[in-house]
Amino acid sequence: MLAGVWDHSAFRKDMLGRLRRTARFIAETTYAERGIAEATIAKVREVHERVAGVLPDGTPYRADDPELLAWVHVTEMWSFLAAWQRYGVPVSRAEEDVYYTETARIAEALGADPVPRSRFEAEGLIAAMRSQLVVDDRTREVAHFLLGHPPTSLAMAPAQAAIFAAAVDLLPDWARAMHGLQRPVATLPLVRGSTLAIAKTFRWAFH
Known part of the structure; x- marks a missing residue:
């Protein structure tokens, strides 16, 4: 998904704007009424359908690829939960599983597949996809840009x-x-x- 953001986003010129739009999506799909959440998801799906390109190694990509969407979803959910467990009010393992089950509805509506419904499934999906991860000049530049902003x-x-x-x-x-x-x-x-x-x-x- 980094390639899609790199090729089709103005994040380097407007990082805060990009983060605000992401935060708005999370807020509307978490707290807004059902109609607003569904409209927000539909808008994002429409954007994803237009985002496609080719990686530096020649591999084609699409933002609406179910597996890529699943990766974005599971890493976001894992990160949010990890932050909450350390800096919020810690929850039980059963409550963690409820969290993954409830957020799965958003991922499915976006077209992600597979979608984890428990912490065990989430950690398994992350482990299964690790072999596909690559560190290159783009990832290094983005990490430097974010952490050095x-x-x-x-x-x-x-x-x-x-x-x-x-x-x-x-x-x-x-x-x-x-x-x-x-x-x-x-x-x-x-x-x-x-x-x-x-x-x-x-x-x-x-x-």
Whole structure:
């Protein structure tokens, strides 16, 4: 899916705009009424149908490929859950499975296949697809662009640094190794403490 974003998105000129659109999709498919969620999904499917291209090695790709959509879905859901377990209110294994079952409806509506309905299935799907993952100049540039993106203001710099470091910390060991990233061991207590404080502030604000 990185190729589709690389070839058909203006994320390098408007990263925050791209992130806002993604956040809006998540919010509308999670919290909005059914009609709004279905319209949002239909709009994204329409966009995906127009996105196609060829990888640097000559392999063709399509944004509506069921397996690619499944990869995006499962890694997003895994990441959201991992962040919630560390910085939110931890949930039980049974509740994790409910989470995957409920979010599967969105993935299916987008055309993803296969779609996991439990943590066990999610981890199995990630493991099964790891052999297809590739690190190249594009992935390195995107990672550098995201992690090195300047804050919108000096006041936001400490919070952004903590959140970015926390994101790297949440990655599985094999994913950090692929990208050549290091867990911030020396500053890990500070990173996790700062991020937890930020998370608590957000939860308080939304209440």
